[in-house]
Amino acid sequence: MGTEITLSLNGVDIDYGKNRYWKSHHWLFPPGSLTDIEYRYANDAVETKPGFQTTLNETGFRLRHLGYSLQETRTKFDAAVRRWNRTADLQLSFEDFRSALTSIDFGTLTPADMKTFIWDFRSYVRSLLATWDTDDAGLEDFIASLDFAITLRALADRAASGPLPLRWHHQDLVESGWVALEDLTDIDRQTYVIDHTRLYGRLQDHAGKTTVKGFDAWLAGNGLPKMTAYSKANSDGTVTPETTTLPTAVRNMIHHPENPNNVLSDEDLRESVESLLRVVKALPTPLPGLA
Template identity: 30%
Template sequence: MPGMGSMIRLRLGRLEVDWGKNNFFTNHSPLFRATDLQEADYHYADDVVERKPAYVRKLRHVTPRLELLGFSLEGCRRAYEEGVRRIPDYYPEMTISFDTFRNALRVVDLERVNTEEYDADFDLGEFARTVLRDPAFQDAMPEDLTDDDGTFFENLDAYVVLRLLGENPANLDRDLVWSIDDVVEGGYVEGGIFEPLADSSRFLIVTEGSSDSTILKAALPLVAPDVDDFLDFIDMRENYPFTGTGNLVNFCKGLAAIRVQNKIVVVLDNDTAGQAALQKLGRLRMPPNIRLVRLPDLEAFRAFPTLGPSGRLSEDVNGRAVAIECFLDLAFGPKEERAVRWTSFNHDVGAYQGELLAKEEYTKQFFAHVGSDGYDLSKLRLLWSHILQACAAEAVPS
């Protein structure tokens, strides 16, 4: 039988950012991986501390997940300002801006903040107001807080608070602890409390060819292991249906027409064909859940050997010949000099299309050596950072 009441808490260090009781709580599984379950301290009255199972993850490994859940800095601003707009007219005007609140959390010293000593039966707003009046906050929060301000912060999404606390490098190696054991042992949870990511939080990555997706999928857990469970790829075991920019354009047109609900990121090469496809798709009314991403420019390709009608030159091939293979470690490949060969002329863009010579060999060497100490993943890390920024821009809090 359940007890009289069990608390469940989410805390960063000793600062509680969310809590619930019995059946009434927010499930914070999206912030963690199933493997994050470990023993952690539970603090009770009279200085009692017990070690019990909890989900524990460093804030630096939670922040990328918050970004994909819709809590980028811009997403936090939107959530804060939307909360301000929802304040009833009969309440006093909220005078604390998002930037003021952000600056306060960015500089606060969590070593001086301890909310676990406060009574769980605080009135609405009293808990947040007490926290924000802690000496650690006062210097950065010049406005006098009212009861109504406390109520607002009490109801502010905990993920906004966490993301802003992550702006302080001193907080990134602090443990975020989700203390779930009391509600589990109290009988308030049927089955396991940990839930897999909802489909609404995931992103489908679509590329111009099957090898592109295969490379991205293999690199993801190596360069962005904190969020690899947020990304899905087209199944490569069957015939890949979207090969080439022409078919990819038609695919996007079809998605727009049927108003697909999934969050989709379409990755286009940074070459002439990719530019032409981007122009065509840009003229369509694409729904907000479909985002188009062109591969980023590479500094190494601003002066790269090229072969064409004018012979061998050194040219900037960004926007004309940069495909996924260009982000591989080109030290692993043919012994001959690396170069781009110009092929056909694209009249839509008014430029020649180029292709990295022996790109199949670079791909083969990638799969043979990726993960080894000598293989350079820096360009793939840059590429995935670029794609994840696009995902974060598309994400909205659920």
Template identity: 30%
Template sequence: MGSYISLGVGELELDWGKNFGFRDYSKLFLPSDKKNIPYYYADDEVILKPGYSTSLGRVKSRLELLGYSLKNLNNHFQQHNDNYPDYLEQPDISFETMLEIFSRINIKDYKNKKEDGDYDLGEYVIENIFLNETFKDLKNHIDIKDNDIGAYFENLDSLFTLRLLIENPNNLKMNLEWRTQDVIDGGWTNDNEIFVGVEEADKFLIVTEGSSDTFIIRKSLELLRPDILDFFTFVDMEDNYPFTGTGNLYRFCQGLASIRIQNKTLVLFDNDVEGIDKYNKTNKLNLPNQMKIMKLPELEEFNNFLTAGPTGETNENINGKAVAIECFLDLTKSTPIIRWTSYNKDLDAYQGSLENKDDYVRAFKVIKNSNDNYDFTKLTKLLDEIYKNCI
């Protein structure tokens, strides 16, 4: 008979496999997510065994970094329809209707029939979804003529379906569970083989103007978003960082564009005079689809910032003029000041920099966790902007 492996939320199974034939879902989890979880069997038998479990609230971020953001779901739906065999009947349902129906479903109300035996193609969905009270809105919208309609939904990408269900806030505290132990006990695989994690093709290479930028972003992720840290890689910053300075970073982007790099890459420019100039020039390049360009975000906190220059000390808006990554650190322990250092004749603007910025970096280096007495407000906004660009 063999051994089964399944991905589900509560009693709702989203995907299952048998023996060697199953999909790798380890990229949705961290190694630390392994724990004893419920396995559901016939005759209402529930047994606790090792598997992987994490909340849907945390899975949402990982799904979006894998390409399943709400904005991209319509593309997944269209691809499913385009690739679905012509000889099988498709239901008359739009993406908007699917989203509306699935985002109202409360998974905790779902109870699986848990019957033994194999199902024909489409039969499982007909028996366990359309005839289930939890999915009554879907049944009312679909004319169920035969198992072909069930096959259409059975062949939907399980991650597409999962992302739709996550749109219901009531589901976010429920756990996504990957029940792997039966295929391990059956000798079809082992713990080391089954957990692959995030593969290189799914990771984002972050490239910045200097090693300090890279250090601050990486440590911010470690402290504030450890649940998605494994989706990011960084250029080695220990020795002879190769892209120091705005001009070199721009030339690096020219090189990546010319070779049509296939890796997911996010290039981050400062939000100062030189950074904005090179950011605009880089955006005019014929960039590969996998390559994204961003600048440090403009924040309200920078609208009225103490500066010093030829006219003395004044409070000015430094967005687009003097915002480097050190400005996103905790500056509350002193009075930070921007020093106007040079005049750019071509851009008719002064370039500024944060005084004593190395002191702020050193203070950040000693922070051990997100509960330390440190103001992470601006760093959180920076990570949110990086995340938004990646998805």
């Protein structure tokens, strides 16, 4: 049967993988989320092992600011339906999909409720969308292929579910030798570059700063230290050493890949995104469109 790795919301598994076939959910969890959590097995056995835990509210915040605002999520969903309908006829709108997902009360839903669906959350979602489950729709396969972050983003829109615990149960996969913890926590570099560029730009617009230097000063004024060395390549071939905040140094390295004098590590890229998220969280008002 294989060794499972599962994502659960308030004790109900909502996504899973096995052995070498799994999707990383590490980016959904803020730093410091690794803790001891409960793992439930057959015959009501319960063990405590390391796992990642946060609240759906916290994950919703990360989703909104890392490419899954409401409008971005709608656009991704609509694009997925258009691609699907090249060979199918699925008439499901994002609004109807989101309405079905936000109708789920995870405060009362239990693993026992999933037995009818062979403990497969996607099958449960399909049952909520029965109106659109026509012969030509291919709904079951569409749900299985859909970017799970879209589903999770819709779930996060139910306010009552916000305080509930989201947990990623990974330890069995590690103990079985299928993965190392580092495999689970590695970043998707391309996605992080896009996320960083988007978030840096949105914050700069919010700050009303038209220059990188001015925005870097704004970041410093909002708690980010100017301690990161960056080597600026000049047109005459000389190099000017600069000291900026980490996000500005990372921004410069992304925007100037032709400059061979700096190396952008995965860890600096990850930490820079996290530092920008901390700045956003401390703002007195949310960024436009991301509340």
